[in-house]
Amino acid sequence: MEEKTWESAAAATGSGLDLAIVIATAVMVAAAGVWLVVARRKETRKPDNDDGEIDGRVPRGSSGWPLLGETLDFIASGYTSRPVSFMEKRKSLYGKVFKTHLLGKPIIVSTDPEVNKVVLLNHGNIFVPSYPKSVTELFGKNSILQMNGSLHKRVHALIGTFLKSPLHKARLTAHIQNSVRRSLSAWADKNNGLVIYLQDHAKQIAFEVLVKVLLSVEPGQDLDFMKREFEEFMKGLICFPVKFPGTTLYKSLKAKGKLLKMVGKMVEERKKEIEKRDDPIDAIDVLLRDTGESDGTRQRLPLDFITSNLIEMMIPGEETLPTAMTLVVKFLSDNPVTLAQLVEENMKLRMRKLNSGEEYIWTDYMSLSFTQNVISETLRIANIINAVWRKAQKDVKIKGHLIPKGWCVLASLTSVHMDEENYENPYEFDPWRWEKPGININSSKFTPFGGGQRLCPGLELSRLEIAIFLHHFVTTYRWVAEEDEIVYFPTVKMRRKLPITITPLAVEHLL
Numbered sequence: 001m002e003e004k005t006w007e008s009a010a011a012a013t014g015s016g017l018d019l020a021i022v023i024a025t026a027v028m029v030a031a032a033g034v035w036l037v038v039a040r041r042k043e044t045r046k047p048d049n050d051d052g053e054i055d056g057r058v059p060r061g062s063s064g065w066p067l068l069g070e071t072l073d074f075i076a077s078g079y080t081s082r083p084v085s086f087m088e089k090r091k092s093l094y095g096k097v098f099k100t101h102l103l104g105k106p107i108i109v110s111t112d113p114e115v116n117k118v119v120l121l122n123h124g125n126i127f128v129p130s131y132p133k134s135v136t137e138l139f140g141k142n143s144i145l146q147m148n149g150s151l152h153k154r155v156h157a158l159i160g161t162f163l164k165s166p167l168h169k170a171r172l173t174a175h176i177q178n179s180v181r182r183s184l185s186a187w188a189d190k191n192n193g194l195v196i197y198l199q200d201h202a203k204q205i206a207f208e209v210l211v212k213v214l215l216s217v218e219p220g221q222d223l224d225f226m227k228r229e230f231e232e233f234m235k236g237l238i239c240f241p242v243k244f245p246g247t248t249l250y251k252s253l254k255a256k257g258k259l260l261k262m263v264g265k266m267v268e269e270r271k272k273e274i275e276k277r278d279d280p281i282d283a284i285d286v287l288l289r290d291t292g293e294s295d296g297t298r299q300r301l302p303l304d305f306i307t308s309n310l311i312e313m314m315i316p317g318e319e320t321l322p323t324a325m326t327l328v329v330k331f332l333s334d335n336p337v338t339l340a341q342l343v344e345e346n347m348k349l350r351m352r353k354l355n356s357g358e359e360y361i362w363t364d365y366m367s368l369s370f371t372q373n374v375i376s377e378t379l380r381i382a383n384i385i386n387a388v389w390r391k392a393q394k395d396v397k398i399k400g401h402l403i404p405k406g407w408c409v410l411a412s413l414t415s416v417h418m419d420e421e422n423y424e425n426p427y428e429f430d431p432w433r434w435e436k437p438g439i440n441i442n443s444s445k446f447t448p449f450g451g452g453q454r455l456c457p458g459l460e461l462s463r464l465e466i467a468i469f470l471h472h473f474v475t476t477y478r479w480v481a482e483e484d485e486i487v488y489f490p491t492v493k494m495r496r497k498l499p500i501t502i503t504p505l506a507v508e509h510l511l
């Protein structure tokens, strides 16, 4: 009896399973058919833009599997030591600009510096940033990272001008030096001969500088609280997008709530004393003082807008800069000839300062030409931000390629940096290449900080901070790095956080 029941149950389940497979297959085939028809129609239609001039075809490429597209291949290449292989393979089949389908969306990938330049310049505000929904929720709708048009221009210009100003850089140099020296001597005192994880320590230095620049927060309890909550908040940017108590996204939003409360209080306090100073001391001042003349609104920015923007401005700086600081040390550890030349250049500056008794100024660091070349080469080869994602607001044609309205464009910065057409032996760490004619950091073939309308406002601050860190590190200490490797997915970092042992430099090295 029991056996019979089992058999009939098995048969029922079997036919149920077969039926399910048949239905699923039919649905998939139908979906694929509809999807292909829609995709083909989109690719061959004559686009209907305002002036009716645009005519062209969507670049060639593959849309991969129904629904999944080519997402798995894209992610798999991210886990290898050559994440650009996804792009390289398709570039060789379809050309420098090709079509694919990633994360549920049709996407046009550009590995062409000229096309990337047009996308980044974004004349006429055709391209807007495009992020997954969970990330947009974390950013907030008024974040500089997603806002567009005149408000974006206003906030971007305010922050960019402030961070670039010589007065600010002069003031900040002393602060970065103190932070770097304090951290380095603390490592040496506590860890002489023991292993430290450089990536963690670089994060501490970079965070201290970031909150000083934006909020004038000094080391202490507030800083420790902010660092803890900010790290929790950042976890939500790369997580499974479900939100209920206990999930990463939920905790991340909670952490953001705590940060908003704390920074909101700072902004309100500052508003009371805003007239007391002539020059802004940080980003709070800059945003509070603006009267809206530049965009003609003649309206001050609301306090809650300022508060959330200050937090969101920390997102692009919190991990990128310490990653660059860590990777520069990794490349120096692997390239002794580069290290020797860098030490020589920095020792000369150090001796000059010791002999004259003068303080360092920011231009001292920026004029260390070989050091700056080492920084450029690190940014080129490490590709900390590998691409920027945009969505087209209307049909647009670039170099003959049609990008239909609503499609995403992935401007691959990495592909340009690792292309033999642009850099000889692109996988070789070669800072001397920056001394050769025709290679320069202002070219559209070198875009570690993006470009155009959204060019990173932290660019000069980053170069200055890395140079200050390197100067004091290589002129005060020697180090030995343990074996470690770079991972590229989901973000660029060292697999083991770059363990090193450091020892203070003997006095005779300084004489």
Ligand code: HEM
Binding pocket: 129, 144, 145, 156, 213, 312, 313, 314, 316, 317, 318, 320, 321, 324, 384, 385, 388, 389, 447, 448, 449, 450, 451, 453, 454, 455, 456, 457, 458, 459, 461, 462
């Ligand atoms: C090595 C370090 C850094 C790298 C490689 C880097 C890279 C980038 C890139 C590629 C973009 C453009 C994103 C896009 O177009 O969608 C960007 C934007 C941005 N970065 Fe950086 N960044 C670095 C450091 C910093 C620092 C230290 C700060 C903070 C002061 C910062 C603040 C910003 C902001 C606020 C934006 C958004 C600009 C806008 O959308 O208008 N970055 N960064």
